[in-house]
């Protein structure tokens with residue numbers, strides 16, 4: 307492993323650096339079954355991942371600005387390079403730009419103007435630091451946070467607040483107060499006793515200190531402020547649920563009145579907070595995801611002196627604004643979050659960062675440009691058809707399950723039939739016309755865009771749910787299932803070669819994109835998703851015996867994955883990954899069954915592979931990847947997905963269809979004696 311990594315690092319000096327200096331005028335083509343990406347020196351029944359992906363791993367070293375490199379990551383990078391060209395065009399002032407082109411073009415232009423950004427230094431931060439300095443009492447804190455939470459939506463200083471779908475009534479949007487307030491990616495970083503975690507905490511302290519120094523604090527003051535930050539965040543982290551605990555939605559469902567919340571945190575003026583948030587008339591009750599967290603917040607507010615709380619606020623102010631300030635801030639931010647935590651060697655080029663910000667802040671405007679150029683009606687029709695066929699396969703599978711009673715089957719089919727399929731892009735594009743974008747004000751654009759998004763979210767409170775909304779932008783190379791919406795979502799960005807390949811036959815397409823569709827569909831019935839009903843309400847529709855039979859089958863998958871090593875001596879936390887592992891297992895089988903029904907007579911060998919072999923090679927090749935060790939360690943804590951190798955080898959070793967395709971003997975490593983099957 308170490309030898310391979312060293313070889314890969316040498317190679318990367320040559321190719322990828324040069325390749326990224328110009329935009330792409332069209333998206334490159336790689337087939338969704340790529341023979342040179344294989345390593346045929348390995349037996350498929352011994353290590354199928356190496357067999358299908360060995361060539362890819364060798365030929366695709368991790369670029370210096372990436373924490374990992376994968377088939378998905380590479381497509382995302384190519385999409386970004388393509389959008390770079392689009393945005394350069396849109397950035398040119400001229401009368402013939404559409405309002406959408408003008409908005410994203412001007413945003414991109416301001417972001418690329420590093421000379422202007424540099425000359426401002428820390429200036430865009432100063433008004434906010436002034437507001438924090440002016441806070442005289444904890445009473446003023448609530449009003450300040452009510453304003454600031456809108457300017458940093460989602461990042462949650464001290465706690466998180468926003469709009470959410472009601473667990474108990476999926477038709478309604480309500481307010482939600484969530485845990486939050488941490489600067490590191492997970493509570494685990496604060497409480498884990500390992501030597502590596504202690505080392506990271508020391509580095510985090512140093513980072514907080516440096517950032518405060520950049521914001522003009524003296525070294526001594528920045529140091530004591532950093533200690534106060536760590537004390538406050540650790541208290542919040544200790545009271546926060548773990549990622550595994552948060553996978554159980556019942557742990558997060560605590561609807562209460564504002565008065566009841568105020569009893570948990572009497573030192574915080576909730577009324578003033580809601581007034582400043584502009585929602586006071588709409589919020590009589592709200593969901594408090596973690597009541598225990600709000601009791602801990604009370605202790606922080608009661609016992610921490612005002613200067614310590616102001617130090618905490620200053621840190622989060624610098625932290626939140628750093629990406630929009632001069633290079634000193636941007637590189638210190640990169641240094642901790644990307645280099646130390648993820649092992650990334652170099653900062654991404656400016657254009658790549660700017661494309662990402664446009665996608666984040668104006669995603670459905672940029673998405674219109676992307677879809678128009680890359681996503682054909684033919685691809686949409688074909689992938690919609692594939693989705694329907696996979697749903698039919700799931701229907702047949704449910705009907706034939708031997709461990710589920712008819713009563714539960716009936717409810718499962720109701721839920722399956724209610725799943726909404728969203729393919730490519732939203733039916734209605736988001737309207738950004740009220741958002742002011744200026745050609746010479748990057749920090750201001752980012753700030754206004756955040757407030758625009760906060761208002762859009764907060765204004766939903768008290769209204770019916772918009773079922774047409776998307777949680778990912780069209781160029782995104784990813785897909786998701788949302789249990790409260792009961793919908794599966796496939797952005798245009800993920801429906802392109804080598805993931806979906808209109809030039810190839812069905813076998814590798816069903817193996818690759820078909821398995822992804824099956825994966826998202828199976829999420830409706832994984833250990834988390836199964837707890838929601840057809841409408842998206844958190845409501846138990848299982849008989850106790852069926853629930854028990856299901857849990858036994860999921861436990862088989864948990865036991866299987868708990869044995870796999872991620873890096874060092876860190877094993878997969880399969881209580882965290884079991885939803886994804888179950889979705890991988892069910893999704894691949896569903897894609898296989900749907901493909902067999904679509905092409906029952908396909909016997910043609912191509913490149914020496916039977917159709918069944920092509921299905922499974924296509925399946926494996928979505929997951930080819932190289933990972934930095936630091937990134938693997940961070941993923942072990944935060945990522946609910948298993949590493950690519952086990953998302954392939956773990957699955958095929960449970961599937962007799964694979965073992966027949968490659969004629970694996972009984973004792974082959976890719977044949978598990980106790981195979982798991984849920985769906």
Ligand SMILES: [Zn+2]
Nearest residue numbers: 825829886889
């Ligand atoms: Zn998933």
